[in-house]
Amino acid sequence: MSKESPTPTPPEQATDRLFATERKPEDFRFDASVARVFPDMIRRSVPGYTTIIPMIEVITEQYAQPGSNCYDLGCSLGASTLAMRHGIGDKDCQLFGVDNSAAMIERCEHYIALDDSSLPVTLRCEDILDTELSDASVTTLNFTLQFVPPEQRAELLARIASATRPGGVLILSEKIRFESEQEQEVQTRLHHEFKRANGYSDLEISQKRSAIEQVLIPETLAAHRERLLSAGFDQVLLWYQCFNFVSMLAIKAD
Numbered sequence: 716m717s718k719e720s721p722t723p724t725p726p727e728q729a730t731d732r733l734f735a736t737e738r739k740p741e742d743f744r745f746d747a748s749v750a751r752v753f754p755d756m757i758r759r760s761v762p763g764y765t766t767i768i769p770m771i772e773v774i775t776e777q778y779a780q781p782g783s784n785c786y787d788l789g790c791s792l793g794a795s796t797l798a799m800r801h802g803i804g805d806k807d808c809q810l811f812g813v814d815n816s817a818a819m820i821e822r823c824e825h826y827i828a829l830d831d832s833s834l835p836v837t838l839r840c841e842d843i844l845d846t847e848l849s850d851a852s853v854t855t856l857n858f859t860l861q862f863v864p865p866e867q868r869a870e871l872l873a874r875i876a877s878a879t880r881p882g883g884v885l886i887l888s889e890k891i892r893f894e895s896e897q898e899q900e901v902q903t904r905l906h907h908e909f910k911r912a913n914g915y916s917d918l919e920i921s922q923k924r925s926a927i928e929q930v931l932i933p934e935t936l937a938a939h940r941e942r943l944l945s946a947g948f949d950q951v952l953l954w955y956q957c958f959n960f961v962s963m964l965a966i967k968a969d
């Protein structure tokens with residue numbers, strides 16, 4: 716990490732109170748109200764997020780190859796995109812951030828403009844299932860694959876693997892579930908304790924859970940590993956875990 720240009724923290728920190736009062740049940744969506752509070756929401760909801768973002772910079776610094784493409788798929792407001800941007804440094808890569816939420820992309824443009832790196836970032840408001848991928852060295856799916864319908868995940872990962880250069884990587888962060896019901900219960904309870912410790916009430920935790928459970932489908936670590944290997948990656952490492960949140964590194968051999 717360069718000392719002169721640390722990954723910037725988003726300047727806007729509106730507090731997430733979206734689920735603080737009784738609301739009628741409806742599925743969670745990445746709309747304008749979520750985009751407005753997103754930095755606060757993800758920091759207080761995802762254990763390890765504030766560690767994973769700077770580590771994406773470290774990993775990108777290691778694996779970005781000069782002249783290659785780098786993709787942040789499901790970039791939201793660009794926290795992971797900016798980490799990649801700083802990790803790329805002066806390696807002359809093309810960096811793409813992709814998200815299908817117009818509200819996210821609109822705000823992301825603002826954060827990219829405030830950042831002090833001069834590396835151009837191309838933002839695309841489109842479905843990552845339609846994104847053209849080629850000549851990639853680093854691709855990031857930071858808590859995005861979990862929102863893609865399970866039956867479409869294998870094809871997306873196979874496209875990423877086939878677009879990845881030898882020696883390139885996919886950084887894949889996900890909420891996971893566990894084979895053992897007992898472990899599932901303990902890890903879920905610890906996650907909820909993390910949210911309580913960050914100021915969320917029981918009502919907020921339960922309403923958010925109901926809203927998100929139809930759209931965020933977690934899978935086991937074993938299922939992720941097997942699918943990444945079948946997709947064409949040669950090695951899968953677990954480099955981070957906190958409760959039911961993990962980050963993996965899928966590597967294509969040199």
Ligand SMILES: C[S@@+](CC[C@H](N)C(=O)[O-])C[C@H]1O[C@@H](n2cnc3c(N)ncnc32)[C@H](O)[C@@H]1O
Pocket residue numbers: 745757788789790791792793794795813814815816819841842843844856857858859862863
């Ligand atoms: C949890 S957020 C990602 C957080 C972000 N990567 C970060 O590190 O801050 C998931 C994002 O994926 C986007 N998303 C979900 N499914 C998508 C799809 N099929 N195509 C494009 N974007 C998608 C959502 O709009 C949302 O902004």
